[in-house]
Structure formats: structure tokens, C-alpha cells
Amino acid sequence: MLEPRIIPCLLLQGNSLVKTVNFSSPKYVGDPLNAVKIFNEKAVDELLLLDVAATVDGYPPNLKLIREIAAECRMPLCYAGGISCSDQISEIISLGVEKVGLGTVAVENPEIITQAVREVGSQSIVAIMDVVKKKYSKNYELVTRRGKNRTGITPLEFVSNMQALGCGEVLINNVDRDGLMQGYDHELIALIRANSAIPITVLGGAGSLEDIIKVVEEFGVVGVAAGSLFVFKGTYKAVLINYLSNSDRAQILSCLKQ
């Protein structure tokens, strides 16, 4: 039986790890290689590494660091950030990264996906949607460039395009909930799950084990990613890399069987 993937999400800015709130106020949380070593020990399902500064600051993926991280990872790694052409995607895959995520570039230059899929295969291309709710409206909208640019594109338009182009996964990131630790946006997840046939991973809002369990209860086998939950501990958000215990895992799996 396939299990849901519970995924720590690490945000990269230069050579450091940070954590944001609503995509702003990055707080330094440590060294990426050190974090990977700890996550190895904790046997995490998968790791998500997002360089949140690359696209807006205009630097390409940090291949040297990605290579070091990929070699260290004993679990699958998905990298995203700063990608502008399909050659970069092949190169990152050849460094030993399993999946490459495309956010801004998937909106601004979706043609590169066709070639990337031909070369590295659908299973390694992840479409990332950063979603906000429009002011005074109930509608969702995609944003790019670290949330600075509104696109007018709806999540459904985007996921249907990305699936047609051959993406093998979609990462649904709710910007409004980033870093708030108040739970995932189930309405948004339900919308995408009902209208897609590729694996989904949800991000944005996890504050507790219960938040993860709620997602698995409602949506079954999906990827559930979290940033703050796995890098902070306690009310004052002290930095402490952590992950599910065995009993947490058992609890998550038990709600699948019902």
C-alpha cells in the first residue's frame, strides 16, 4: 500500500536556510547540509528544497550546493528555484536530484516543460503554484516572483495546463497561510484533487500533527509538506529540526485505513 508522503520543506536563500511568514520576513534557521544530515537520521519521506531568492534576486540554481545536498540525502529530493531553461533541469537531475520544481518559469515560459519532460521524464517535473485569495473575492489566483507578481491565472487553469504539458506532480502552496501554522487550506486542496490526475503535495499552514492528519483523513495518499512545523519548536519558535515520531506516523497511517 502506498503511503502519504510527509515532507519537510527547507527554504534556501544564498547558502543559508530561512523560514518566512507570508513569503516575507525571512528568519535564519541554519545550515542546509547540517539540516539534511539530521533529516537523514530521522528517516524523512522526502525533502523539498526551495531557493526562494534565486528568481527575484536573479541568480541561477546554486549547482555546487545542490550537488552536495543531493549526495548527502538518503531520501528523495525535490529542488526548486531560479530555473529558467530546460538544460538547467537536466543538469540538476544529473546531480542526483529526483525532482525539479517549476514555479515562476512554469507561468512565464511553460514551453520549457515540454523539452524537460522529453529528457528527464514526467515523474521528475513538479509544477509549483503559489496561490493567494483575491482581496474582496472568494477566488484564488496564482502569484509569481516570490508572491510579488499577480498573474490573474486561476489554480484550475494552471493545473490543467501543467498536466497537459506533462508535469508529474503539482505542489500547492498557499501564500496566505505560509508560516502561520494554522492549518492547511482544504478548500483549495479539494479543488485541485478533484480536477487533476497527478500526485499533489500541499504546503502552507501546518502547525501541528493534527493539521497533517486532517489532510490525510480527507484526501488520502497525498504529499503533505511543512516548513515551520519541522524547523521550529515551541511558542517562541526556537530553531529545532524535528520530524514525526513512530507513533505520529502510526497515527497518520491509521486514519488512512478507515
Place this chain on the structure above:
Amino acid sequence: MEHPSLISVVDYGLGNLRAFVNIYNQLNIPVQIADSEEKLLESTKIVLPGVGSFDWALSKLEKSGLIGLLENLVLEKKVPVLGVCVGMQIMGTESEEGEKKGLNWIPGQVVKFSSKYAKEKLILPHMGWNHIEDATRLNLVDKKTTGQKFYFLHSYHFVPHDTEHILAQTEYHYRFASVVGKDNIYGVQFHPEKSHNFGIEILKRFSEL
């Protein structure tokens, strides 16, 4: 003359070479990345990794110029080989994913998961941690360990022509061959190099064959 044990991870421009090397280094098992015939000739075991599409992997392997020697080592000299993910699929005869001919080391087709046999909406790729079953003939796992799981990431799966060559199966809507084997040739659909201790055990046992 007895050669000392040396595992070669074939470098043809694809896959998690360093992840394999790191694991073998930690196990104190001699390992090298082999990107030339000279290096490949020294190996007592061969790991053939692979990420990407069927045709892309085969064209990269062709470009490496290593196919001739690989075939000699694997088919004539019977050097144990472990194909991983697409590295396993290219050991088959052909694939629905591409037009190129496979290596045909283990006769079989590589096919896409079929929605015809799906229990509910078929989500592809098959992505995440899953288990292996019917592994009684598989000597690469410790059968006493319970709850073994491995990381899968694929939309196509191997169907050996001869069911004798299926060494383990995995359930995703239906059962498919997740480990195949024929004589000295082994293939795993999942990523042992990214499957924590369960995967490390497989790599260790492969080195001890």
C-alpha cells in the same frame, strides 16, 4: 586470480551516482564511479543507475560508449549487475515510453500503468513509499525485517516475459514487478539509494553476492 571486491557505479551522465558512493563509503565497501572502459573492467559488481525517460537513458548510455563492454561483463563474464529505476527498465526489450530498443538482458516489456485495472482514479506517477510482496526468492532483503518500504517514482513498470524473472511485486492498483532478476542480473524499480536503511540493506547484500 581472485580480484578484490570493487563496485562500479556506471557514470553515463544520469542518476544518483554520489548517493550510491556515499552509502558504500559509509559501509566501508570499495566503490568507484566508472566513466571509462578501464575503470569498468576492474569491477566485480556493477550498479546501473537511471533517472529520466527510457530513450533519454539509452541515448546517454550509447553516447558513453560503454554498452559493448557492459554487455561483455554482464552477459559473458556474469558480473552481477543491479539496475535501478530507469536503469532497470532499459534492461528490458522495449518500452511504451520510447522508440529505442532496450538492452534485452531480461526479456520483457516496459508498460505504462493501466487505468483499465485501476481500482479508482489512477494517479500517475506512482510516487512515494511502498512495500514489496512475494519476495521469497529475493536474496537482497532481510526477510526478518518487517515493514520494509522503498521509494518509488515512476509511471512505467517492467513486465518480464517469463514470470520466473519476477523476484518481488508491489501493489499499486494492481500488482506489478518491482524487483526482477535473471542469473547475475538484478533490477529494482524503486530507489534503494534513497530508501534509508531498507535500501542500504539491499545495496549491502548486493555487494555480498
